Amino acid sequence: MPDSAIVLTAAAAVVLASLALVVALGHKLSRSHPELGTDAERATYTTLHLATVAGGHLRNGLEPAGAAKAAKALRSMLHCGALALTDESRLLAWDASSPRRAAPDGVRADRRTDRADAVLRLARATLSGGRTRVSVLDAGMLAALGVADPELKAVVASPIRVDARVVGAVLAFTKAPSAGMVRAANEVAAWVAAQIQLAELGASRTLLMEAEVRALRAQISPHFIYNSLNAIASFINTDPARARELVVEFADFTRYSFRRHGDFTTLAEELRCIDRYLLLERARFGDRLQVNLQIAPEVLATVIPFLSLQPLVENAVRHGLEAKEGVGHLKIAARDRGSMAEVSIEDDGVGIDPDQLRAVLAGHRDGDHVGLRNVDARLRQVYGDDFGLVIDTAPGAGTLITMRVPKSQPGHDA
Template identity: 70%
Template sequence: MPDSALFNVAAVAVIAMAVAVVVAIGLRVLRSFRELGTDAEQATYRTLHAASRAGQHLRNGLTPSGAAKASRQLRGLLGSDALAITNTDGVLAWDGAVEELRPALMGLAAKVLADGQTAVIPAGELQLLAGGAGSGTLPPDVERAVVIAPIKAGSRVVGVVAAFAPAAGAGLVRATGEVADWVAAQVELAELAASRTLLMEAEVRALRAQISPHFIYNSLNAIASFINTDPVRARELVVEFADFTRYSFRRHGDFTTLAEELRCIDRYLLLERARFGDRVQVSLQIAPEVLSTVIPFLSLQPLVENAVRHGLEAKEGPGHINITAHDSGAFAEVTIEDDGVGMDPEELRSVLAGHADGDHVGLRNVDARLRQVYGDDNGLVIETAPGEGTLITMRVPKSQPRHDA
């Protein structure tokens, strides 16, 4: 056989092998797609995915923009021609066909909003009721049945989900009720988040109230004592006092940076040293890389104030406070240690549990806020005993994309 013929045969064989490899890879890829799940599993995935996306839009409760985006996902779940979401005042969102029925919806939903019972209106009856509710005579091509299910947040009906279809079978009735219950759960989660925010704001106000009477009175007295003897020092202290109170009583934001909180602490300690003199000694060891870490507003200053008021003020002679902040993997770790009088661990546990009122409300509020924001594993860690001083450790995540300082 000539060399050219052998070459052609070899070339054909190589091409055939290449085609066989491509076919084999293609079959494997197709098989891997089939292995993603059965039809039922894929349907479950699509349902969960749609619910997850809708839930993101309802994170702030029943708002017009959130309801409009969520309604697209929810209509797909029900397979209805149209889906509407209302609150108690009006229609928030309408997705799909037969929007000619929109003006009549609140009239149709009035009984559901009043008694919290699902209503099913057949197509022929809907024509009559919609016309009587203000839509006039509807053309035949918009004839639909509607299922109207209440959105209940606790014992309150806060809106309805209305699903429109050519006929309202038992499956659509049950599915619409389930979707309304799911929307209600998102509303309750949004209300819970809002309540938690209000609680945090109330706790910050409590901390500010704690600062104001005791610290402000003593600081003004200390400033007054320098007016005649050292007016320059008095003016400097007035400026520091103004900066401290401006920061402490600011009205914006639930979070700040570690650097800002340390500046506040520096002003606080400057004013306290004006009163106590050399009795208050402070050392700081701060790693620069954690200065930009976001922390809850007024979470460190109350801990330092606790060290001064309850650790050193009751102690004879000078006292020392050591403040450290360093990188600890995914966390920034801050410690505040004093060599003051300490306290009984049982009393401390009672204070942190909220079972005892008293002068340590700052510790309890900071601990509660840290647990609310970062979870129960991230509260304050406090080591203390009578006559042994106190060591407080606070750990916060370095990455907090949802929190802005």
């Protein structure tokens, strides 16, 4: 199974487990909501709402800024007097229901230090042993925590466990450490762990996409670079102005191809990169390379994965037309298909053996056309299996490659 499929399958499993935990916890809580009838419906709605809020703050994992914002929602889920979140060695967040009087900056800093030390002392056994612990709070501990509510009598410390690792703890400060509170705190800790797993899967997905882009950059053929530089050199004496123009185009092409920011670009930007690439190739091929562009202006702003078209054009020139005798024709078309933008790359070159192509796309062999596999995998990873490349080819019959992407892509910024 491809890495992207494994990541998506694992993410789906974590989401389902997370929802199951949240719904189970929902039946423990109750809050008025006019359009929901029963206590169970109101409790489930409230818990799911709080989980959504907290989950949004934990999308980057267990880090201080997000944890601080999530702690308030988690405390409301547990109906406890105060709640703390820690990682393996730090207090990340503290939220308490009792009001606190303002204090000078130096006093506030000392209080935060005392509270962090006190919370970590209470969490130490849970972090090291991985088991839920209930501790009684004395007056000295309450003072160190800076808690003004004398009715808080105990704390339930539940481990946040990701796979076999304890990565932090949820500490619920309560008036009475009932069995229900212990179970609820454990469920919240398990839910937080699920959010951390989702964040890690998201990070893995991002790293996978970055690795695939690096692979595509590495496939920008040294053969192409060598030939481009030779073509530029051939014009230095005979046509210096043309040589200078080609140097600028070569610099712009490499600058775009090796840029370090963003996983997405626009169709217009990718086509500009392709224009520079083809200008350099035409300097070498001369009249043997004929290019036809049919671009609908309304799709130029469509967002597409970075370096998803250029490898298709390079594949057509390098593997389709270079080996063909005589004039080769390349047609690039971009069409508006309602909610979709459709782009096709067609050449009348030597074509590809379908069995060889299937083996390459399935990852069973490397060599020629591996750029097609990487683009196909990225499209499926970003948009789903229905958006993979459609390739029509046969030996001696040329190649037609078609890709479709949604015109509306919230969350994908070029």
